[in-house]
Amino acid sequence: MKARVIVTLKNGVLDPQGQAIExxxxxxxxxxxxxxxxxxxxxxxxxxxxxxxxxSQITAMCEKLLANTVIENFAIEISN
Known part of the structure; x- marks a missing residue:
C-alpha cells in the first residue's frame, strides 16, 4: 500500500522560507x-x-523522525 505524509509548520511558527518564496x-x-x-x-x-x-506505524515514524512535533503538524494519506 502507498502512504503520503504531509508535514507543515504549525500556525504561529515563523516560516522564513515561505516568506522568501512569497x-x-x-x-x-x-x-x-x-x-x-x-x-x-x-x-x-x-x-x-x-x-x-x-x-499506527507511520504515526510512530512521524513522531520519532519525519516531523518535529513541537513546531510541525503532520497528515497521513493511505491508499491501496
Whole structure:
C-alpha cells in the first residue's frame, strides 16, 4: 500500500522560507500571493494490507523522525 505524509509548520511558527518564496513569486510577477507556507512530503511504500496498522506505524515514524512535533503538524494519506 502507498502512504503520503504531509508535514507543515504549525500556525504561529515563523516560516522564513515561505516568506522568501512569497517575495520571489512577487518579483517574478506573480502578484496577489500571500501567506506562503512551505512544508515537506514523504511518499512511502508500506508492506501489508492492514490500513490501521500502517497508520499506527507511520504515526510512530512521524513522531520519532519525519516531523518535529513541537513546531510541525503532520497528515497521513493511505491508499491501496
Amino acid at each position: 517575495g520571489s513569486l512577487a518579483s517574478l510577477g506573480f502578484g496577489g500571493v500571500h501567506g506562503v507556507r512551505q512544508g515537506k512530503v514523504f511518499d512511502l511504500d508500506i508492506e501489508g494490507t492492514d490500513v490501521e496498522a500502517a497508520r
